[in-house]
Amino acid sequence: MIEFPKNFLWGAAASAPQTEGHSNSNGKSPSTWDKWFELCPNKFHQSQGPETTSNVYEMYPQDIERMAELGLNSYRTSIAWTRLLPDGYTINQEAVDFYRDYFTTLKNHGVEPIINLFHFDMPWWLMEKGGWETRESVDAFSTYADTAFHLFGDLITKWTTFNEPIVHIESGYLQGYHYPAIVDIQKAVQVGYHTLMAHFKAVEKFRASGIKGEIGIILNISPAYARSHSQSDLEAKNLADLISSKSFLDPCVLGEIPQRLIKYLQEAGLTPETQPGDRELIRQNPVDFLGLNYYQPLRVKAPERPNFPPKTISDIFEVYDWPEKRINPYRGWEIYPEGIYDVAKMIKDDYHNIPWYVSENGMGVADELRFADVTGMIQDDYRIDFMKEHLVQLHKGISEGSNCFGYHTWTFVDCWSWLNGYRNRYGFYHVDLAHGYKRSVKKSGLWFKEMIGNRGF
Numbered sequence: 210m211i212e213f214p215k216n217f218l219w220g221a222a223a224s225a226p227q228t229e230g231h232s233n234s235n236g237k238s239p240s241t242w243d244k245w246f247e248l249c250p251n252k253f254h255q256s257q258g259p260e261t262t263s264n265v266y267e268m269y270p271q272d273i274e275r276m277a278e279l280g281l282n283s284y285r286t287s288i289a290w291t292r293l294l295p296d297g298y299t300i301n302q303e304a305v306d307f308y309r310d311y312f313t314t315l316k317n318h319g320v321e322p323i324i325n326l327f328h329f330d331m332p333w334w335l336m337e338k339g340g341w342e343t344r345e346s347v348d349a350f351s352t353y354a355d356t357a358f359h360l361f362g363d364l365i366t367k368w369t370t371f372n373e374p375i376v377h378i379e380s381g382y383l384q385g386y387h388y389p390a391i392v393d394i395q396k397a398v399q400v401g402y403h404t405l406m407a408h409f410k411a412v413e414k415f416r417a418s419g420i421k422g423e424i425g426i427i428l429n430i431s432p433a434y435a436r437s438h439s440q441s442d443l444e445a446k447n448l449a450d451l452i453s454s455k456s457f458l459d460p461c462v463l464g465e466i467p468q469r470l471i472k473y474l475q476e477a478g479l480t481p482e483t484q485p486g487d488r489e490l491i492r493q494n495p496v497d498f499l500g501l502n503y504y505q506p507l508r509v510k511a512p513e514r515p516n517f518p519p520k521t522i523s524d525i526f527e528v529y530d531w532p533e534k535r536i537n538p539y540r541g542w543e544i545y546p547e548g549i550y551d552v553a554k555m556i557k558d559d560y561h562n563i564p565w566y567v568s569e570n571g572m573g574v575a576d577e578l579r580f581a582d583v584t585g586m587i588q589d590d591y592r593i594d595f596m597k598e599h600l601v602q603l604h605k606g607i608s609e610g611s612n613c614f615g616y617h618t619w620t621f622v623d624c625w626s627w628l629n630g631y632r633n634r635y636g637f638y639h640v641d642l643a644h645g646y647k648r649s650v651k652k653s654g655l656w657f658k659e660m661i662g663n664r665g666f
């Protein structure tokens with residue numbers, strides 16, 4: 210039996226664009242996802258777009274009852290910037306009413322809302338001006354954040370600024386998965402810098418508001434593991450950690466962009482445009498806590514043909530196909546539960562043991578209905594095994610002193626997954642798109658309920 214601490218947060222995570230639906234109505238303006246879908250629907254799995262997500266906009270009261278029924282004591286979702294401030298400054302009263310009721314209903318059911326401000330959903334009006342490429346985005350985001358703090362600050366005690374900020378940088382400017390889907394390393398660096406500054410401006414606004422509560426950031430941490438102990442592989446591993454983890458972890462927790470990263474960018478001629486006072490802003494606004502999303506490790510090797518200055522990520526490090534890896538074949542991600550222990554240890558040893566929680570962990574599987582039993586319940590034992598293995602490793606990290614206060618899975622009800630639409634399902638509840646988004650609990654949901662009741666298994 211492994212037992213987790215009392216007051217541990219048990220819950221699930223989601224985001225506004227992936228669950229709410231109603232993305233082109235109720236006063237909301239388009240995000241890049243709404244517009245990209247309108248322009249190129251064929252890019253999206255089975256042409257499933259952001260308008261057709263899980264209809265949480267209407268179904269949140271029943272979903273929250275389901276959360277309480279499973280015993281969840283916390284839930285993370287996001288506010289859609291484009292719903293709250295459709296043009297960047299005018300408040301949409303219908304959005305205020307919706308979010309206030311959503312968050313109040315969560316609280317009334319004993320489910321603490323953890324509210325995030327940006328989950329890949331850049332407003333289209335801002336994207337047309339360059340999105341995170343322009344410094345204007347920093348002020349626009351801090352205006353939005355400040356508005357949210359004042360409108361909902363009496364209901365929320367845990368805020369986060371960004372979900373996985375490295376993802377919209379890499380996916381949008383290096384890998385082609387998110388709009389504008391270009392490959393331009395110079396722009397990627399500038400977008401990253403402005404995202405970072407937007408985070409810090411929002412934290413500064415939060416502190417200035419005097420609103421009670423805590424503020425953090427959610428980062429996807431895939432610890433890098435080198436193919437070998439050769440100097441070039443180890444160098445690739447260090448650069449991978451520097452770019453994908455430390456670029457945000459260090460400034461957000463330690464108050465400084467790593468010197469090694471600054472030097473690397475200088476030597477490569479990739480230094481972003483900055484403004485006087487930026488360094489001080491970073492230094493003075495550390496986060497109160499971290500949310501860390503863990504799905505998979507990052508296996509790396511030295512590039513076959515190193516290229517400096519780099520033009521793409523693979524000029525810096527290459528992904529290594531470890532022959533012994535276990536894989537989730539649907540998502541193509543390695544399953545390596547030990548990684549969560551390494552993350553726990555890293556936070557304890559290198560980030561002064563700041564309070565943190567697992568803000569996402571989970572397994573996306575396609576065609577889950579083939580695993581339904583005679584009653585129609587999906588028997589997702591693979592998901593239960595996945596959670597158990599990760600919880601064992603997390604528990605080990607906590608036993609050794611890591612300051613982890615919770616575990617959230619991705620996700621509660623099956624949700625829309627960007628270009629992958631509804632192909633891979635992650636939820637405790639199946640969503641039947643053909644029958645009014647009907648929810649039905651999977652075996653993993655019942656297992657999670659029992660586990661929460663016992664504070665372990």
Ligand code: BG6
Nearest residue numbers: 372373429540573619626627633
């Ligand atoms: C996380 C994101 O990285 O992984 C979510 O925060 C995402 O938005 C989740 O949906 C699962 O990944 P995917 O690509 O299978 O949806």
